[in-house]
Amino acid sequence: GESVGLHLPTLSVQEGDNSIINCAYSNSASDYFIWYKQESGKGPQFIIDIRSNMDKRQGQRVTVLLNKTVKHLSLQIAATQPGDSAVYFCAERQSGGGADGLTFGKGTHLIIQP
Amino acid sequence: EAGVTQSPTHLIKTRGQQATLRCSPISGHTSVYWYQQALGLGLQFLLWYDEGEERNRGNFPPRFSGRQFPNYSSELNVNALELEDSALYLCASSLEGAYGYTFGSGTRLTVV
Numbered sequence: 001g002e003s004v005g006l007h008l009p010t011l012s013v014q015e016g017d018n019s020i021i022n023c024a025y026s027n028s029a030s031d032y033f034i035w036y037k038q039e040s041g042k043g044p045q046f047i048i049d050i051r052s053n054m055d056k057r058q059g060q061r062v063t064v065l066l067n068k069t070v071k072h073l074s075l076q077i078a079a080t081q082p083g084d085s086a087v088y089f090c091a092e093r094q095s096g097g098g099a100d101g102l103t104f105g106k107g108t109h110l111i112i113q114p
Numbered sequence: 115e116a117g118v119t120q121s122p123t124h125l126i127k128t129r130g131q132q133a134t135l136r137c138s139p140i141s142g143h144t145s146v147y148w149y150q151q152a153l154g155l156g157l158q159f160l161l162w163y164d165e166g167e168e169r170n171r172g173n174f175p176p177r178f179s180g181r182q183f184p185n186y187s188s189e190l191n192v193n194a195l196e197l198e199d200s201a202l203y204l205c206a207s208s209l210e211g212a213y214g215y216t217f218g219s220g221t222r223l224t225v226v
Contacts, residue, residue, distance in 0.1 A: 032213045043118075043204050043217035044157070089156065093213050101147055101170075102215060106156035 012111040019077040021108045023090035026071060030092040034102065035064060035075045039086045047075070047088075077110075085112045116141065118207050118218035126224045127195050135190040135221045139207030145169075146188040147208075147215060148180060152201040160203075163188055164210060195225045 013019045025033070031052040036044035050057045050064045050073075057064050063076040073090050087109050091102040119138045127133050139146050148160040159172035163182035171178075177193040186207075192199055202222050206215035 034214055036217075041219075043120075043206075043219045046214060046216065049214055101159065101162055102213075103159070104149075104157040 009106070010109045010111065012113055013080050014113050015080060015082060017080055019075075019080045019084065019110060021075045021077075021088050021090075021110065023073040023075075023105055024071060025073060025090075025092050027092060027094060027103075028071070029094045032093040033064070033066060033073050034091045034093075035062075036089045036091065036104075037084075037086045038089065038107070044089060080110075080112055082112050082114075085110060118205055118216050120203075120205050120218040120221050122221060123219065124222045124224070126226060129195055129197060129225055131195050133192045133195060133199075133223055135192075135203050135205075135223070137188045137190070137205030137207075137218060139186050139188070139205075140216055142209065143207035143216075144186055144210045145208045145212075146182055146186065147206045148188070148190050149204045149206070150174075150201045151204055151220070152198075157204065161190065192223070197225050199223060200225045 034049040035047040037047050038044045048059045048062050048064045050066050055066050061078045065074045077084055087107040089104050089107045091104045093102050118140055121136045125133055145164040147162050149157040150160055151157050160174055161171050161180050162169040166182050180190040182188045202220040204217055204220045206217045208215045
């Protein structure tokens with residue numbers, strides 16, 4: 001079936017730089033997208049979400065961009081800090097909920113270089 | 115507000131045994147989801163419970179089963195454990211119909 005995928009499994013950035021984590025999705029019926037952060041030994045933690053009727057949403061130091069034309073989702077983290085080191089997952093949900101709930105990508109490991 | 119709690123945090127079992135994992139959702143959340151996260155892989159959907167009923171299950175064999183209790187807590191049972199069942203098992207909860215989930219910290223199951 002259709003699924004969410006990520007372009008890069010590992011992303012290394014310098015502390016203080018901006019990070020951009022990308023995600024491609026193929027299910028045109030998805031109307032809700034969410035980013036989770038998972039630190040080592042912990043469960044995924046909600047970062048930010050966006051509905052398909054929006055193309056941008058901002059939070060504290062994070063921005064999610066949605067390009068429905070090319071089915072692309074990105075998470076931007078401003079002024080990356082050591083505490084941002086984690087695996088980041090994007091997830092999608094089909095319009096109406098979908099039988100499987102959220103479908104997750106494999107994740108991108110963000111590494112912060114000092 | 116207490117988050118989603120899972121127990122035990124770690125579990126070591128022998129191949130062929132049964133494992134029981136438990137999850138308590140956030141108060142007021144009626145939906146509970148179970149995911150398997152094998153090392154280095156993403157989250158694979160296992161089961162979804164809402165109001166005590168199994169709403170859907172992922173592509174896992176029948177030896178993965180569970181239930182949801184009247185207080186909305188949930189239990190995941192894995193019978194006839196195999197080595198490849200070793201993984202982090204995550205439970206999440208949400209309000210009925212809500213799109214976002216809140217996850218627990220998981221149970222690390224190791225099958226030896």
